[in-house]
Amino acid sequence: MKRLSFLIVVAAAIMLISGCSQAGRSAADPDVQKMIDRYPDLAGKPYTIEQVERIIDGDTFATAEGHKVRLIGVNTPEVKGESKELGLKASAYAANLLKGKQVVLFPDTGDTDKYGRLLRYVFIEQETTMFNERLLTDGYASVMTIQPNVTYADYFVALERQARAAGTGLWGNPDESEPEEKATAADKESKEGTKSAPTCQDPQIKGNIRGSSKIYHMPGGQSYEQTKAEQMFCTEDEAAAAGFRKAAR
Structure with a gap:
């Protein structure tokens, strides 16, 4: 009887540990390790895996686990008001790639914003390119840097500049005579001889x-x-x- 009781306790402990690791794992499984290998600054950070249930807009979604997730470092146009048309395009882009998918969520330094949304770097499960990066590279977002989540701020600025210069995604300009209207301060400084984008820490x-x-x-x-x-x-x-x-x- 004592042996049976001991085995029951051990089994319960294993189940508890397994549940905790699912909620906030720091030891990466092989697929997640590939993501970390590509983005070493994420090493050692706890991560969770959740399913995308609903797209709120291009940079925000809700999960089946009951969380709202806001992507770190990027900002897509609003889905209402003057930017509605562009916002709907960004939302459609996100929905096409994320809706119904399992995603791996990594924090930076901060955990949530004032609205209670999880602030995260997002990966589609088994893919090694960060979705935050894809939004910028494919031209559906601009950079939004807010302390203390600034790990990839400089990298994201460079990605946005490249997308703007190439007219990718929402940066596509039908009037090629007016490219300067879409240049950021970083773009202008680069043209004037600055070798790297300015860092915005505050x-x-x-x-x-x-x-x-x-x-x-x-x-x-x-x-x-x-x-x-x-x-x-x-x-x-x-x-x-x-x-x-x-x-x-």
Whole structure:
């Protein structure tokens, strides 16, 4: 009887350990290890595997496990207001690749945003290219850097610049005579001889959304201190690319 009781306890302990590892694993299985090999900065970070149930927009989705997930470091156009058409295209792109799929989720330094959404680097299971990266490379997102999740900030800026220069995805410009309208500050500095993109470790421009109005406020502006930031930007070009207009004062 004592031996049977001991075996039951051991079995229960194994099941408990297995359940915990599924919820937040740090020891990678072979497929996940391939992702880490490509992105070494993720080594040692706990990860989870969940199923994408619903696409909210291009950079946010809901899982069958009951979480809302916001991709780190990228921003896609809104699916309402002036950017609706572009936002729907970005959402369709994400839905085509993610909906119904198992995804591997890695955190950076922060865990959630103020809305309770998980902030994550996302991989489609058994694929080694980060989905955050694919959004930028295929031209369906711009960079949005918010502390403390800045591990791939410089890399993402370079990816966005390449997509813009190539007119990839949403950056496609039917009027080839106006390419400068889509150049970021990083692009302009590069053309003037800067060898690398500037690093934005502390974005200061506040983006505020009220209904369909998206306005950004510069430091020193009349309403800057009172403005509740829903998005933060490094440059005015980045804010404009996300569909925001500058505050009048």
